[in-house]
Structure formats: structure tokens, C-alpha cells
Amino acid sequence: MAIKEGDTVKVEYVGLLDDGSVFDASETHGQPLEFTVGGGNVIKGFDDAVRGLEVGEEKEFRLEPEDAYGEYKDALIDTVSRDLVKSSMEMEVGKTFWVQAPHGQTIPAKIIDLTEDEVTFDLNHPLAGKALTFKIIIVEA
Template sequence: MAETIKAGDTISVNYTGRFENGEVFDSSEGREPLKFTVGAGQLIKGFDDAVVGLTTGDKTTITVEPKDGYGEHREDLIIDIPKANVPEELEVEVGKRFHLKDQSGRPVPAVVVEITEEAVRLDANHAMAGKTLIFDIEVVETGLQSEAPAAESHCGDGSNGCQGCGQH
């Protein structure tokens, strides 16, 4: 009998992630299965939790609410920067991405969402914040050796980072 997956196990899965409207945002199709250690924080919580108790060959479809995905969309992460504070040489246009720094000095990605006469409005929410995500998951292998360090990107982040599945 196949062992059931538990936290700490390293496994590989095939998956397809889509939004509620059916639009696919990420998939392992055409690539190697996603390998990760369950419960190590490499993936969003809802995906990570969903594989616990499954075994090799199991298939499941899960719905991940924002709280177990990339969080709710937060208005406090929409920031207006006075145009006078934006360096002239910086090419600012709607849709352009920048990295800000938080109070700890860590980079925080933000996208320009609006430009007015007085200010540049940035949104530092994750691109999938506030979205319900649906994943079709198939467990390919269990009992694998883990790889260190942990992946730097997360499943469903739109960076095709699910190969090492990580946050963007």
C-alpha cells in the first residue's frame, strides 16, 4: 500500500492552476512535474495543505480561497507617490513594475496602476491577491529526496515559477 503524504515529505505533482473564469494561469504541462517538500512554505498554503493525505497516483481538484492563497487585496498596499518625488530619469508608465523596499529593506514588487498630474499610484499587492484559485493536482511521486535550498518561487504566481514553485 502506498504511503499517504504528510508534512515533511518531498513529492512531485502535475498541476494546472486556473481562475474561477477558467483562465489557466500556470501549469506543469509540457514540463517536469513540480517537486516540493510538503509544509516547507515553498507553496501557497491551500496547495500545500491539499496534498496531505493523498498517495501516488491520486488526482484531486481544489479551490483555494484568497486567505490560503495570496491573501486578500489590501487597499493599504496601494500607494500614491508625489510626482515631485519620482526621479525624472525613471520611465514611469501604467503597467510598469518596480521594486520598493519595506521597512526591513526587503524588496517589495509594485506595479504602476495610475498616473495623474500630481502622483504616481503603485499597487504592492501580489498580482493574485484577492483571487480564488482552482488547481487540478495529480500526485506523480512520493518519498523523494529534498533539495536545498528551498525554492524561491511559488505555485500559481504567474512567473512559471512552479518548476521551483515560488512567490514573485
């Protein structure tokens, strides 16, 4: 039976960047990805791609940034006083912290510059601005 809105599915997947490198795979997590179609728990393009498939069916598809993690936005670069950063972790360029956004969601914030007085964070998702290719197989629906 074809997968539709509201169905719970289990999917084995491999996610690739344009250079062929793997950025994520269900094998890494030791189990298939399970989600409810249309539930908003996966990126829109992935959610759309499983609709109409059946158990055992395989598919390869490419998502442009707007259907994945969005475009990279310079507006999501923010510099704050070092005094405002409360963390037991040592701060260094390249390190990622998880911060709570005003609406309660936790988002990654990567340090891209550090001075004695200020910290500059990049709040873009690490995959923002990137096209993603997925190879999937539906294992349960």
C-alpha cells in the same frame, strides 16, 4: 505511502480562475512543482491539499482567497514621489516593478497611476482577492 509534513513532493498542476482561464501550470515551467510539505514554499491551501495523497493520485480543489494569496487590501496602494523611484525601466501605467520590502522580501508593485510628480503603486499580489482552482497529480514523493 500517504504524503505527510516534511515530505518532498513533485506535483504537476494547472491553476484556474473562476472564469476558467489558466493563470499558471507546471507545463509552462517545463517541470513539476517540487516543494517540501509544510516548508512554507507554496500557498497554504496548496500545501494542505497534497497531505494524505499518494503518488499517482489526482485531485481538484478550490481555494478561497484566505487560503491562497489573501484578500485584496486597499491599504496596499501607495503613492510616492517620482523622484524616489530609482529604475532604468520606463514608467507607465500597468507596468510591474519588483521592489524590496523592509523585511527583505521582493514583491511586485504594479503602477496604477502616474503623474508628473508621483507614482501610485498597487502592492497587492496579482492574485489577491481571487478564488483559485487547482487540478493536480502527484508525480513523486
